[in-house]
Amino acid sequence: MINFNRMKNMKTVFSLVTSVLLSSSMLFAQFSFDDKTLMTIGDEKVSVGEFMKVYNKNNTQTAYENSSIEEYLDLFINFKLKVKQAEDLKMDTSAAFQRELNSYREQLAKPYFVDETVNEALLKEAYERMQKDLRASHILVIVDEDAPAEDTLKAYNKITEIREEIVNGLDFAEAAVTYSEDPSAKDREEIPGKQSFMPGNKGDIGYFTVFNMVYPFETAAYNTPVDSISPPVRTKYGYHLLKVTDKQDAMGVVQVAHIFVALRPDASTDDSARKAEKINNIAQKIKEGMTFEDAVRKYSEDRGSIANSGKLSKFTCNRVVPEFVEVINTLDIDEISEPVKTRYGYHIVKLISRDTPGTFEEEAPHLKERIAKDLRARKSEEAVISKIKTENGFKVYEQAKDEVFQLIDTSVFNAAFVADSLKMMAGTVMKIGKEKYTQYDFARYVEKNQSRQEDGNLKAYLNKQFKGFVDEMCLAYEDKNLENNYPEFRDLMQEYHDGILLFNLTDKEVWSKAVIDTVGLEKFFDGRKDQYMWEERVDATVYEIRDRDLAGKVKEIIMKYDSDGDIALALEQDSIKKLVNIKPGFYEKGDNEYVDQTGWETGLSDQINSDVENLVVFVKVRKILDPEPKKLDEARGLATADYQTYLEKQWIEELRKKYPVTVNDKVLQKLLTKQLNK
Known part of the structure; x- marks a missing residue:
């Protein structure tokens, strides 16, 4: 019996294979043509693929044209000639070149060491969290992040037992006072002459975002519901328990008085009652009509803010006591609060300004910067590693690792610690790809990264060092192989390599040479003076008077004296020189709108009034100058640019003689046909 299902499946497979084969043959044909030699420059062959890769990157046209490809071909040849000479001169082996290229490589490589998926998640997470301010209390059991396992377990067990007591009914604030190793939780007793009494916060750390x-x-805080107790949380300080006591819309950046x-x-x-009465009386006076600012000046005891009408510097929720955050969230701009009691005393608050978080697009750039500098950025790096x-x-x-740990x-x-004491230890402690890293390599890493500190658990310390060693070697291995693993990075680095060479050699042969070679520039200029001509000009002075009422008086002075120096002296004697701007010079048509309005007739012009400002202008035309050649100093910028073009043209001619260029016309025509048919 014929199995029709099998036949159907076989036909599908055959169809797929045929499709793959056809696709492969087409790709092979494309690869084969890309590998064809389009041109030879000296002894270097340039393939179709290499040329088109550069052309496609630099060509901004939406459609291919034979003329554009052929024009670019000439530019490409000139570019390759210059780079080839630079390489023959070994300019890419100099220390300065290597430093510059490596500095660019360091920047260009950064995106390859970022996990964009993780970074995007961190960005969205940060934006979501910045929409809310939290208030929380915590209990801390201190344990060093490098502590041995037994000490870490002891601290974890302690924090777990505290949590059980709280879950079974112990008040969190009472637990914080009893158990927390954060000193701020407990009252600070007075020591006469040294410190004053300060009540503890009972674990309350206020608002934060x-x-x-x-x-x-x-x-942990953002993942804990309000009035709930978090599981134990590990930070570099030890283990924490958190109780989130409030969650509200973000206060943002605020200024108050x-x-x-x-x-x-x-x-x-009695003191408390007296102070409460005082603040209530102040509040009443404001309600009865006294301005807030007058009340500040007359009654406030904050000497630092009185001169500024009670205004404080802008702040966020974590910078002020919780009572301030709570009252601010009830106020509109310019609204004044009822009296508020804090640990420092009593306040009446006026809201001056408030900037709440913007849109995701507005906040994203700033958040990215904060993430990059924050511990959370390690999540992206850890994903890459x-x-x-x-x-x-x-x-x-592990065996080799344990051996070096013991020594x-x-x-x-x-x-x-001196690593050379273990120089003979060649055992492999880890391997990445084909790269092996020895016990001595790790010892050198330890020596490089050691620092003075209190004695701790040596094994825990070395494990931390080994993790750092592994991470650094993994990143270094990936960095070393970027060009092999990512063709687009290899191409980009080649672009920078060639670009730096091109810049340096062109500067030497053309740009700086044209500036330094004064004899050559003079010779070039003398042979082309007719290219650097002044058009017809006038010898004239423009007098700009910034007060129309003075026009008549200034005109009399201008007519009385021929010399601008004498005119300036006369204006100064009449104490009006500051209101008159004197601009003598040689003007071509188009150089000055007021000179152009004179009709280029000698003598003093009629009064010219500005139509947009209180300005009057006179123009005195002394002489009409016929066209004449410019002096070198008058045309130096233009002549230098032309000389650079001349030097580059000569240089290209020399390069083409030194490195003969042969273009394969058959391949070029095929390339042009293929591109036009796309």
């Missing part, structure tokens, strides 16, 4: 806290803490009545933290009940490891068969040799002692904590 995106970028105000370390990233793991921020993430305030009237302040100070209250000591340890104030008595993970990809490098996966694609290149990354492997760690590095606590001298690293004094920055005294």
Whole structure:
């Protein structure tokens, strides 16, 4: 029996294979033609593909034309000739060239070490978070980020037990006072002559928004519902518990003015009552008609802001006490609050300005900058490193790693470890692709990155160092192979290589030479004086008078004296020189609109009134000058540019003799036909 389903599947497969074969043959034909030699420059062959790659990148036309390709061919040949000479002169081996090229490479390589998917997610996350301000309390159990496992576990168990107590009914603020190792949670007792009493915050750290806290803490806070307790959160400071107590729309960047009545933290009940009465009386006076600014000057105890009508510098939610954030969110611009009590005393607040977050498009550039400088940027780098490891068969040799760990002692904590003591250790500790990294390589990394610090757990320290070593070597391996892995990067680097050579050699042979070679420039100019001519000109002075009422008086002075010096002296004696601008010179047509209005007749012009300002102009034409050759100093800019063009033309002719150019007309015609048929 015939299996029709099988026949159908086979026909589908055959159809796909045929399609692939046909496509492959077409691609092969294209590759084959791209590999054809279009031209030979000296001993260097240039393929169709190489030429078209450069042409397509620089050609802005939407349609191909034979003329455009043929014109570009000549430019391309000149470009290749100059680069070839520069390479023959070994200009690309100089230290200065290598430094410049490497500096460009460093910038061009950056996008290859960023995971755009991760970065885009971080950008959207940051924008979403900046829409809200959070208020939270925390409890901290300190443990060093390099602490040994047993110390880390001890801290984790402690924070977990505290959380269980809170979940079972212990008040979070009470737990913070009892257990938190953040000193601000507890009252600071008075020490006479040294420090005053300061009440503790009981774990309350106030309001904050995106970028105000370390990233793991921020993430835990935004992921914790209001009035809920977070799981233990690990940061570089230790383990935290968070309780989010409020979540509100972002306050943004705010400026306020305030009237302040100070209250000591340890104030008595009577003092508190007296201060409360004072602030309430001030508030009442404002309601009865006293201006806020007058109340500031008369009653505020904030000496630093009185001179500025009580205005404070602009701030965000994390820069002020929580009570300020809460009252600001109830105010409109120029609205004045009721009295507000903070840990510092009493305030009456006036909202001056408020800038809330803009659109995603408006905020994105600033957020990208903040992300790049923040710890969260490591997420993108970690994704890149993970990809490098996966694609290149990354492997760690644990035995060799343990061996070198055992031979590095606590001298690293004094920055005294010397890697050469392990110079003979050649065991492979890790491998990326075909690259192997030895125990001695790791020892040198440790020596380079050690710093003085308190003695800690050596194994934990070395594990951290090894992670840094792995990350650095992975990134260095990828950087080393960028040109091999990414053809577009290789092409871009070749462009920069050739571009720098072209600039440097053209500067030497043309631009700077035309400026430095004064004898050559003079000879070039003397042989072409008829190309640098003055058109018909007038010897004239323009007198601009910035007060029409003075026009008659100034005209009398101009008519009385022939010399501009004498005219200026007479104007100064009449104390009106500052209102008259004297502009003598030789003017061609089009140089000055007022000179053009004289009809180029000698003598003093009629009064010319500006139609857009209080300005009167007279023009005195002394002489009409016939066309004449310019002196070199008068035409130096134009003559120098022409001399540069002359030098470049001569240089190209010399290069074409030195490196004969042969264009394969058959291949060129085929290329032109193919492009026109696209």
